[in-house]
Amino acid sequence: MVIIGAGPTGLGAASCLDDLGLANWIVLESQAYAGGLSASFRRNGFIWDIGGHIYFSSLPRYKAFLSRILNKRKWRKHLRKTFVNLGDRWVPYPFQTNLAFLSKEQQWECLRGLIRLYTSGTKVDNTNFLTFIKTHFGEGITNLFLRPYNTKLWAFPLEKLGTDWITERVTPLDLEDVLYNVLNRRKDNTWGPNNTFYYPSHGGTGEVWRTLAHSLPPEKIQYNSKVSGISTRNRTVTLSSGERFGYDFLINTMPLTQLIEMSDQIQLKSCLKHLNHSRLFIVGIALKKPVPNKIRNFCWMYFPGADSPFYRATILSNYSPQNVPEGYWSLLLEVSGSSFRPLQTENLIDKCLSSCLTAGMIHSLKDVCDIWTFQTEYGYPTPTKERKTAVDQLLKALEREHIYSRGRFGTWKYEIGNMDHSYLQGMETVERIFLGQEETVFKY
Helix, strand or coil: CEEECCCHHHHHHHHHHHHCCCCCCEEECCCCCCCHHHCEEEECCEEEECCCCCECCCCHHHHHHHHHHCCHHHEEEEECCEEEEECCEEEECCHHHCHHHCCHHHHHHHHHHHHHHHHHCCCCCCCCHHHHHHHHHHHHHHHHHHHHHHHHHHCCCHHHECCCCCCCCCCCCCHHHHHHHHHCCCCCCCCCCCCEEEEECCCCCCHHHHHHHHHCCHHHEECCCCEEEEECCCCEEEECCCCEEECCCEEECCCHHHHHHCECCHHHHHHHHHCCEEEEEEEEEEEECCCCHHHCCCCEEECCCCCCCCCEEECHHHHCHHHCCCCEEEEEEEEEECCCCCCCCCCHHHHHHHHHHHCCCCCCHHHEEEEEEEEEEEEEECCECCHHHHHHHHHHHHHHCCEEECCCCCCCCHHHCCHHHHHHHHHHHHHHHHHCCCCCCCCC
16 A cells, blocks of 8 residues: 655555554555645744644544543643634624624624624525625624735635535534623633644654654655556556555555646546635744733634735644744734635745734834745645535546545645644545545544
8 A cells, every 4th residue: 555645644644554563555645744724933942833723623532542642741721812803802702602802893893793684684695605604703803803804815716615514614603692692701612623723842742643653663754755647547646756655455645636737637637727826825923022912811812904914823832832942922914815815925024023023923024034935836725616526536436446634625625624633534535445444524
């Protein structure tokens, strides 16, 4: 068996093969490190992640894995303290259940939108994501937060997004709860599976995946091995170096679009026009203490406003003091782009710093001691309306050729693209192939 990629999905598959005592397998990783988009990097004493990754899950098997891979002393537990930035206001997240922290004018704008939905008997319209948020949350909440934030995040027209991905990704809303919270100025931040989360004490998010990779036979993971061609006719994988590997089964975790492009399945390429994705530009800012008081205890913050280039900011040093040298702190910013809205990288760092100053997240540019950047072509698979039909057709055709494409970009399913989903997809694919067991995380 050949596994393409040593991210959470590929390592999950590899660890399952190792546990089953199977020996005829290899992982091919294009980078010099394990972890994929969940890797971490050290520079000048600072730890940087590729975005604000945290550990949480409702899946017992994944939670058991986390307890096994790092013991209790190597984890830090956090209560989520997350806010939405609206100019000079920090509104607790989820936004739609914390309207009490808006100005009176903004509160009325949001409540009026909800009241109009209820009094008119408007039914939720699932035609696309934009009609969904308008008919479920009203014009006020849509215009103040949901539309501008999601437009920044996806870098894609919201009317072209479907709604089959939102179950655990968009906070539901109850009018009675909203009104109660406003009248009593009650903070409500309990929603979601990540309201309590964990983070490694040392090494950043990537510590888990480095530890898992090191637990496997070293000769089974081949780094710096970029796949350039796949022959389903001969069941071979070819590297850019010319090295070739035969397989009986292939587990793929690289982007589904890349897999199809480099394979001999020419008839499938017409489906690729329906698969879109966003790109990510990460900016890590290393700073001298103190942290500004207003954000000192925050975990991460959402920025819907057009005046800031980033959609999310994370105080990475709050996750673990070991992420920074003593006397320093760190801020991680995420900027997205796509073929519809290209990443504007010119002067991007200066614009990010300026926005941080305006929002009061940085006292002075004199406090900045280092800047780390990371750019990746594949940040999020875009949940377009046409996606499911195209993906199902591609994955079923590949399985007929003994190729199982899994993981965030392997399935092109954002809704099962977290680390827990990805790791378990790898394990369950192996168990399906060799034990005949049904997959529970990935489903058509």
